[in-house]
């Protein structure tokens with residue numbers, strides 16, 4: 322019987338195994354940021370412990386950083402956290418991409434960008450969207466602050482082996498359908514906890530055909546379906562993305578790594594605890610209308626009437642009341658006052674290119690506030706070299722420095738109460754983008770189109786959709 | 794950590810599914826750099842109105858919820874962000890045990906590591922307990938060594954917990970000191986793997 326990549330990586334990382342205990346798993350790489358690390362460092366200090374492997378730890382500042390006038394932080398408590406991270410990294414010998422660093426950005430954007438994230442690794446971070454790194458064929462998952470402290474002190478975690486779920490999407494995606502729509506579709510169809518207790522492996526033609534950035538978008542949202550981790554077996558797409566990046570071996574050494582990585586891919590006859598198969602043709606551009614990522618529909622559908630398999634009546638009513646929407650309303654009638662293109666889900670260069678294609682030569686609709694927040698300073702620089710910043714700015718978008726920004730509104734960027742935001746981020750929870758804010762999760766293309774029209778429109782009907790067709 | 798063995802306490806009900814950690818502790822309170830003091834911000838947007846006054850219609854503000862230490866909630870409790878501030882705020886508020894039909898993975902782990910016991914029971918059992926909890930005088934008993942929950946009258950049911958976690962909680966052990974006993978094994982493992990360097 323063959324093995325899946327999940328089992329292969331798991332087995333390679335077991336330090337200690339014993340009946341009636343979780344496995345003691347070695348952690349290859351630990352990313353940290355300013356919000357979930359201070360109490361872990363505090364814990365180390367209290368016990369007089371040190372960081373076992375600073376050379377396997379990397380820090381960045383992202384959640385709290387202002388994306389405009391970034392050196393002028395008004396919020397004293399945010400400043401305190403950023404300063405604490407600086408001090409902690411200095412004291413414990415950890416590399417930090419601070420606000421001055423060309424590597425700074427959202428942790429899940431910069432890890433892959435620098436080539437730190439590689440196939441076959443176990444990767445953790447005190448952030449649930451660590452699942453993003455699974456796109457490279459690694460087991461990557463979010464942990465809490467006690468676990469951050471545990472990894473600091475021991476470079477290991479006690480973990481019970483999760484079950485495995487094979488999620489296969491076969492066929493070809495239709496025009497206008499993106500990676501974001503695929504994952505939103507899956508979560509809407511199977512519910513926000515279908516992945517509870519599983520690691521998901523994304524298989525099939527659709528994921529094979531995706532770029533690394535698209536795979537990252539999908540893996541990023543595994544957690545929104547309840548799975549702590551999601552991954553894609555590495556292939557040529559993976560290797561050519563990794564090659565030549567800052568922390569990647571070169572020459573002969575790289576070739577050797579590739580040979581090892583190739584062995585990781587799941588065997589043909591691997592057995593999974595659960596399998597889901599989806600036909601790509603079923604998927605349309607998606608828009609979320611409720612207060613969790615499973616409350617989403619195709620753009621040409623209506624908000625549901627009454628309960629469904631995954632949403633009960635009470636939840637539906639509560640969500641619609643919060644969102645100021647009604648049962649049966651057409652998605653394309655939802656007004657949009659804010660547009661946010663950013664977050665670790667969709668803020669990479671390809672995302673910005675696709676959004677720029679949609680708005681090129683057009684104007685943001687009157688009354689819409691639109692902003693682009695590149696995922697990293699490198700993405701920002703690359704976009705500027707390609708002239709994308711000009712496309713956005715002349716259309717009326719704000720062009721910002723990198724950070725989490727309006728994804729969680731912990732920094733000065735927030736959506737006012739009662740207003741609707743088309744957002745390329747990953748969570749539409751109550752108050753996520755600001756108290757009373759109404760978030761709609763969409764792809765970068767759909768967000769860009771909403772900026773132009775002040776409401777959701779089906780990008781497949783855009784005037785220049787034939788031009789766009791060529792671009793895709 | 795305080796050991797948990799047989800625990801008796803007053804329940805409070807939050808009859809909602811998919812309560813996410815953004816609701817348990819909204820992000821504007823995540824900027825503290827200490828572990829304590831989060832209780833006053835628990836469920837902030839549900840507990841207080843715009844003027845910072847308690848909202849009478851919120852479940853935990855009802856008189857019968859006062860002094861509760863066992864939270865009974867809907868399915869997939871604690872989904873969303875990995876913030877450990879969620880269990881810290883529940884604990885700081887006074888909750889030692891959470892009962893629900895199911896929990897999000899990371900949240901469950903975070904609870905266990907902080908000495909909060911998450912108990913998954915069937916949806917029917919949870920709705921029965923929710924009904925009983927409306928009675929202001931009722932108390933539930935949780936017997937961790939025997940993995941049992943006792944409600945009012947002769948209600949009793951069993952729950953699952955990994956033996957590893959049971960041992961930790963019953964003894965109030967600190968996980969890191971346990972792991973450090975495996976130091977030699979970790980060092981030996983490290984000699985067999987490729988170098989990764991973030992420097």
Ligand code: SF4
Nearest residue numbers: 450664665725728729
């Ligand atoms: S962009 Fe949003 S989801 Fe991603 S790490 Fe930042 S806050 Fe979390």
